[in-house]
Amino acid sequence: MGNGRQQHEEITAYLRSAISSHEFAPGDPLPSESELCQRFESSRGPVRQAMATLRSEGLISSGRGRRTIVLDTVPTQSFDGVISYSEWCRQSGFEAGQITQSVTRRPADPTLAAALEIEPRAPVVSIFRLRLLNGIPAMVERLNYPLEVGQHLLTFDTDSGSIYQHLIDSGVDINNATRTIDAIGADPDDAQLLGITEGAPLLRVRRRAFTSNGTPVESSDDRYLPGTASFTLNTIRGNPSPLSMVSAR
């Protein structure tokens, strides 16, 4: 094998980079399995495992008798980009900005207490910011943390940068997150900050973040101006989508 890498990983990495560099462009056929077997001095097993990986990532399409084809490149998002607006902007090549409206220590209302799995009226730290994209208002951000987590923010300059980064640096363990996406009309605060009329459409992303052992560390509500942000997802027949659409009714 040469290095410590597994053979199928070797093959996956080669194909993935060749695809992303358009050495194999969308619509092109990939080398056949037998060619890859020869090139990597491997049996079919590792080659097929690599193919399965790429297929599950939505990069290729294959079928009986057909050559394996490169699909249009599918964008993915890193975990940091999922959880941090600042990081998302950085990755997208935009400049993030923030104008803090308030940082509050207060008792949790019943809904928030449930979302954070703490006692009602237990103390939480809430942050309310207008977020900018290249200097233009783009999103209204409401972040809520249990006191244990949020205490790190009471002395933090919330106009200075990424709260997520600060929490990580403070030793907070953030392992996974659930996002729920829907549409909502602007409330008076949203309307005033974003310069739109009350009731105008916003894209809402509610997020709950958890530690490795499942304790909630954040419950947030981000509202984007239409045109500022959208979500894109690729689904392949036979690969159930990790994004589920649910009805409230």
Add this chain to the structure above:
Amino acid sequence: MGNGRQQHEEITAYLRSAISSHEFAPGDPLPSESELCQRFESSRGPVRQAMATLRSEGLISSGRGRRTIVLDTVPTQSFDGVISYSEWCRQSGFEAGQITQSVTRRPADPTLAAALEIEPRAPVVSIFRLRLLNGIPAMVERLNYPLEVGQHLLTFDTDSGSIYQHLIDSGVDINNATRTIDAIGADPDDAQLLGITEGAPLLRVRRRAFTSNGTPVESSDDRYLPGTASFTLNTIRGNPSPLSMVSAR
């Protein structure tokens, strides 16, 4: 094998149903691979393929030396549910309904032609329907197909049921789809059909569907009443999310 099913499908189906019926409950170990080999009189290949399928669905967790474990059930959405409102309703336990507004054969405008990757003014079939959830207006659906695909719909009773099912039955190859989610204000048609005011927030899901070799077969625009539908996605640190948030600016 008994029936015409592949062995790995047989094993996958058995395990999936045993898991969903809590015959193997979350936290329980699955039978070992060698047990399954014996039970299904199979070699390890098909057993491992079945395991890989369940792993990709987030149903099980496995690792070197460890027993394979049943995870807490993760909500996922089948490809059929992704692409078909009727199927999504069925899976969610709701009754889908539809009131067709129009079925049109017309030349594609430039935007639509680009989305379907056909010549501008090439003929397309467009369907415009109000969709119901348990009899109540829930979504406005605009479907567009290249003529080659859409011709199967010109003689189809679009008030009767699932267009997706009809296309599959007509031999159309639908292999993967890309969905883009954002928020938009209701246009006059939306407002009238859904009984809301113009400009009221709607959750828009635009979809492009493709054949196995990457040819677009559908370009659609669904607009949901808030509260009718939302999207939920789980992301784990270190696992890039297949859902990407992109900015239009």
Add this chain to the structure above:
DNA sequence: TAGTGGTCTAGACCACAGG
């Protein structure tokens, strides 16, 4: 009909977790 990818077999060795 030649070549493709999908499936399957029957072995083998390894790293690792658990008793």
Add this chain to the structure above:
DNA sequence: CTGTGGTCTAGACCACTAC
């Protein structure tokens, strides 16, 4: 240590596509 799952080999047959 035993047994597990992860990896790999070297064959084989089949269904299907493209020529």
